[in-house]
Amino acid sequence: MSELKIPDKATAKELLVLREELLGRRLKDPLRNFVPHAKQRAFIDATLEDNSGETWFIAANRSGKSDAGAYIGASLARFGNQGARYVGAAGSRVQVRDTATSGWVVALDFPSSRDIIQPKYFNNNFVPPNATHEPFIPDREVEEWRVGDQILKLKNGSIIGFKSCESGGGKFQGAGKEWIHFDEEPPVNIYEECSIRIEGNVKLRIFGTCTILPPEGQAGGVSWLFEKKIEPWRRGEGSGVRIFGASIYDNPHVLKSELERLEGIYPEGSIARRIRLNGELLPGLSGARAYPAYNGVLNIRKGLEIDPRRPLCWALDFNVEPMCSLIGQKFGAEYRVFKELVIDEGSVSDMCQYFYDYIPHHLSEVWVYGDATSKRRSGQTGQSDYTIIQNEMRAYGCPIRIRVPESNPHVPDRINAVNVALNSRGTVNLLIDPGCRELISDLEQVLRDGRGGIKKTSNKKDPYFRRTHTSDALGYWISYESPVRLLTLPQAKVSVHIPTPSYGN
Template sequence: MRAIHYNALAAQYWFLRSRAQFAGLFGGIGSGKSHAGCFWALLKALRNPHCLGLIGANSYHQLEDATLRTFRRLLGEYGIAHRFNASDMRFRLANGAVVLCRSMENYDSLRGVELGWFYLDELRDTRLEAWRVVQGRLRATNVDAREGRVTTSPNGFNWIYDEFIRRPSGDPEAGRLYEAVFARTADNHHLPPDYVAALAASYDPFLAAQELDGRFINTTAGRIYHAFDRSLHVSPDADFIPGAPVLWALDFNVTPMTAIIAQWEPVAAPPSGGPAEDRAEAGRGTGLRVVDEIWLADSGTMGMCEEFARRLEARGLGSAALRVYGDAAGRARSTAGKSDYAIIRQCFPHATLCVPAANPPRRDRYNAVNAALCNALGRVRLRIHPRCQKLIADLEQVVYQPGTGLPDASNPLLGHISDALGYLLARVMPAGRAGVTVGRW
């Protein structure tokens, strides 16, 4: 029998030592959860050469790019001879063990499989039905113990919370079957020294509790822009800066059509994060100020351009450098045969368009706004002039539909101008993520 030495972090150790049938390691980004999960899967395959095992992830992208890369690296580090059949997506180890590799997006393909063990990585976006199907396949008899392990960062009070936390705490039988172990990013001493601080700077405290501390928190209830505080963020000092570059962000609704006008705070050091072209402006600061807003009822893109030009001229900024951000749908929408951005380029030929091919997910935009309002280090990077009353109202009043990640649409006038701000901030300030012998075979 050969011993494997694994330098486990504390949370990894307790996860690997669990004797529950179903154990989960819930941790922050970079906390070492997937590494521990893959090591557990390797041990299980080595100890049980005659049964079928499963390594899964939420999507094939995650499976190929993250989970299996880690598993292959461990096979190499421990000198485990193996073959991988890419067409079948399965490993065969030298001892005869077979490990299936599957995406939980196609969980129905597992209904005819008999498993001795399974390991599922990044389960946070997986459907409960997929989990139930995999649990139901755990019925092989030629295995030391029928067990399943999961590793993931939390994602609100979803079914994973119910399965591993809520139900076991109130049901003694479930408490014997399930165990939850938690890992913080900061507890992984293998990470670069500035890794956690850099992530904390791009997360609001609410998001940091989930993404860095691995805590289950409610991410789909209450105010979307929970970090906004009128007393902190609204200031008459956040006014136009003569001669400074202008950032213009739009939401292409018709009633209303909205936009915000922003400028960088005049600080010498450029911020980190965001595409390289958005970090290239000399002398731009690490914070933004929203200096004005445009709210037009029943207007078209040309009307918006005319009003924006009028605002710039009134402030002596008609010749200022201009960067345009906003809704990616404006690339396709047609007004008199031209897209919205074609009309903008026609009106402002000197402008630089900074619009992606597709909009970032809502959650990414919401996180970017909250992190700019106040990050996990307590730093405010966004100020708003009091004249921006529509934007202020949005930041105070836009809420989630209960139990969803979608905004409450009961007031059709809310949510548009804050979307414009989100398109901008998701682009320029995106929200970032003792040695013991623990096994033998």
């Protein structure tokens, strides 16, 4: 049995001083003193305790989302996520757990990084006097802050790079990272570049904190995050993404007078209020919806079945990228959409083959609907799109009827026809299979332009680029079978009496 050594008086005093210093540091530690509200705590625990997939805190403005993200990033930088990884000097029996990590904090621009997210991580000399908490990384743990490179190095070896999206995707190339914090939604190309920053056998931990807002410069104002992360998560698809939310009312630090002021700015029921204050997961539309009558609860219906003895309705939009069509049937006044056929890049012949593969045979006629301008002959083939369809479908085994007007209805009339079918005074005459995701996204997100038509974009990088095509096909079908026209009242003719001129002699 080894002999117990009692420290001498000087050593005991030194140990006591160290213990008191450690206790004092713990009592003043900003991570320990920060008390997350319930919504923040759920996001923090999920991110720190499970390193699988991604976590996003998509919440209202001033809900404390950036605080929660900085709490996670600072915890990873100070205490690591390496488990039992120990290092020691050569020949020494003393080993210390290596808690160092390498991470990025990605903001939209440099001012946002400097003024908003950096002061939550560490004291960059821009901490506001009314901050709700001290920076989560104490000064005593900072070894170096390289302002020019925007790199923070901790004494434990951790490195945090503060990145700006406005610097472009090329600045996000380089070595792998162990964690990345997106503070607000980045451009999709920067997100994708960051997502491949994998180092060795270490899992990359991605977490984001943002409010879904209309992205500037995009026609529809639809966030890529909504389509690529939120919608798949809602459908329960195994994309490895976990999403958390919060409203401004969850943050106990926001004064009641401030809440009342903000409620006065954003009207009750407006998209801005639902996103900015309530934290609802909405696309962030920057305009008036083309199809406000759509209601997923009423218009989505599982288990719709094709009647083999009823005419099959095939509505097409001949846009090349993507080319879309819908397969449905009409039951009295009711329209049912069973399937959407979408080809990212294809021809009319490819679409005919897609139709044939999905429905190899049918016992009744096939009625074809679409854009009236597609009746014109192509300069390349010398045939119209509808002639190509008739030629391609000769072997199908049932009559193909082209039900296309000589000229297209006015776009507002086509939009109105779809809205009436969606819901007219409580009567729902349009049912859609939940598998028609592009059509559902259209009905949720397509916007009107300033002339009463439909807003479109030719920018392939804009998520809105995929919008309008399936709903256009739907509109061609419904407006042909159930046209709705705006009433214009005839103006009364006003007779003006003009006296007969008289001429002097």
